[in-house]
Amino acid sequence: MAHSCQHGDSACSGGKAHADKDEDRLVHEQLRRIGHKLLVMSGKGGVGKSSVAAGLAIALAQRGFRVGLLDVDLHGPSIPKILGVQGSFHVDDQKRLVPHALTENLHVVSIQLLLDNPDAAVIWRGPVKHGVIKQFIAEVHWGDLDYLIVDCPPGTGDEPLSIAQTIPDVHAVVVTTPQEIALQDVRKSINFCRRAHVPILGLVENMSALVCPHCGKEVPLFGAGGGRKTAERMHVHFLGNLPFDLRVVEAGDAGTTLGLVQSENGSYANALNALTAEVIQRCSPPADFQDQEIRREESEEKTAMEPNVLRIAVPTAEGRLCNHFGHCEKFVLIDVRGSEIQNRTEVTPPPHEPGLLPRWLADHGVGMVIAGGMGRRAIGLFEERGIRVLTGAPTDDPQNLVRRYLEGTLECGANVCDH
Structure with missing residues (x-):
């Protein structure tokens, strides 16, 4: 018509x-x-x-x-x-x-x-x-x-x-x-x-x-x-x-x-x-994943009341940064307001599928990822969701990495997974 x-x-x-x-x-x-x-x-x-x-x-x-x-x-x-x-x-x-x-x-x-x-x-x-x-x-x-x-x-x-x-x-x-x-x-x-x-x-x-x-x-x-x-x-x-x-x-x-x-x-x-x-x-996510979801929702409610909070995600293995973010054991989520670290939580990622992690981390309110290495396609997917990616970070405790980033002393090398 x-x-x-x-x-x-x-x-x-x-x-x-x-x-x-x-x-x-x-x-x-x-x-x-x-x-x-x-x-x-x-x-x-x-x-x-x-x-x-x-x-x-x-x-x-x-x-x-x-x-x-x-x-x-x-x-x-x-x-x-x-x-x-x-x-x-x-x-x-x-x-x-x-x-x-x-x-x-x-x-x-x-x-x-x-x-x-x-x-x-x-x-x-x-x-x-x-x-x-x-x-x-x-x-x-x-x-x-x-x-x-x-x-x-x-x-x-x-x-x-x-x-x-x-x-x-x-x-x-x-x-x-x-x-x-x-x-x-x-x-x-x-x-x-x-x-x-x-x-x-x-x-x-x-x-x-x-x-x-x-x-x-x-x-x-x-x-x-x-x-x-x-x-x-x-x-x-x-x-x-x-x-x-x-x-x-x-x-x-x-x-x-x-x-x-x-x-x-x-x-x-x-x-x-x-x-x-x-x-x-x-x-069905495992029980520990459900517990993490509850903690995430509580953390997101807090973040929603504080619009100046930035959530930074760091992929880890054995408590330290994992160079290959797609195969890490956990993600450490660190909430930052100004130059102060306010909150730290750990979440277990879902089974790895191409393109899944950018969506999953965006759903967790992440605004930035600090990684050792990441492929160009994955970086593009994060950027499409408004998530900044910093690659080439050294293997260290996630909180130390975020603190050095806030202080301007974090030295990053080459992207170890540039494909």
């Missing part, structure tokens, strides 16, 4: 900017109420990505977690068919879309539920798709969730990129099958995640083997072990594999996947339960 404006271009652009800010605010408010956000993606179609997303969502909900399943495969949505979801959305009193409640703990949103004709083709360009995906987060009443599972179309196009831009703390679950043509495409997905700074939770090998319903013997229809080998080669965690099960195919066609997963106790259920347990473990 054409837009006619009587107020001039500046008024229109100002109104659009205001609307964009309102939507960004709504997105931020919604995401704060969601614990873990998982982007299920694949390099090519036909690997059972949507079945994996649906199975994982059901299994998490069965364990008592509050789960949202968001289908952003705008051109070929499969989730409603797989789960037997029909009808359209309801709207609450605040004019927000209410997700379809598949079970008490599992709620579903898909573009399919907005179409009058399920066979209608959605013909949209990238900017329109990006806007719709933001609306699916901002204008849907998700409520409080433990997990949001996002099912993306195959490939590395608009939809996964929009999710990466809209959900800053999303983690990717990459799905593949064992044969080489699928593995070739999944390597592209892994490289996409690294370029888009999306941490990879892990790789899932789907259709790993056909389990004979008569003798129970496994038949490697598409080869064997390719997913695990690719995970090792690409330095990605291997989450597990799921067998090729004809009942899963039949349930997806009949829309009875929920019933199958809830009642099945064979090889597929065992594999799905193992995969779900691995996902939960990877998503």
Whole structure:
């Protein structure tokens, strides 16, 4: 629909900017109420990505977690068919879309539920798709969730990129099958995640083997072990594999996947339960990390009341500066006001993923990093987040380094990790 404006271009652009800010605010408010956000993606179609997303969502909900399943495969949505979801959305009193409640703990949103004709083709360009995906987060009443599972179309196009831009703390679950043509495409997905700074939770090998319903013997229809080998080669965690099960195919066609997963106790259920347990473990920080988060929140509240405080991070190993910041044991966070050191805390970094630490340290309120060595790409990522990087620092106690920096006596040499 054409837009006619009587107020001039500046008024229109100002109104659009205001609307964009309102939507960004709504997105931020919604995401704060969601614990873990998982982007299920694949390099090519036909690997059972949507079945994996649906199975994982059901299994998490069965364990008592509050789960949202968001289908952003705008051109070929499969989730409603797989789960037997029909009808359209309801709207609450605040004019927000209410997700379809598949079970008490599992709620579903898909573009399919907005179409009058399920066979209608959605013909949209990238900017329109990006806007719709933001609306699916901002204008849907998700409520409080433990997990949001996002099912993306195959490939590395608009939809996964929009999710990466809209959900800053999303983690990717990459799905593949064992044969080489699928593995070739999944390597592209892994490289996409690294370029888009999306941490990879892990790789899932789907259709790993056909389990004979008569003798129970496994038949490697598409080869064997390719997913695990690719995970090792690409330095990605291997989450597990799921067998090729004809009942899963039949349930997806009949829309009875929920019933199958809830009642099945064979090889597929065992594999799905193992995969779900691995996902939960990877998503849940250890107890000491949770304690650090509590201390961090308390420290951030104090910092928020004192706007002139600078938080400096120093990567350490055995209590002294670690030359390779990406593989350090801990980060020491030192709060400085003026020329005085006010507070010192230690935090354990998450498992190393390219592009993760700049985001993680920014979330901790860090404004400066003192390091021995750091690659140029990592320095650029820190600078994009407004974090200054000082490299070439000597191996010493972090507090001594910060004190010498404040005194102007810290002598730094060459960047020992300039690559």
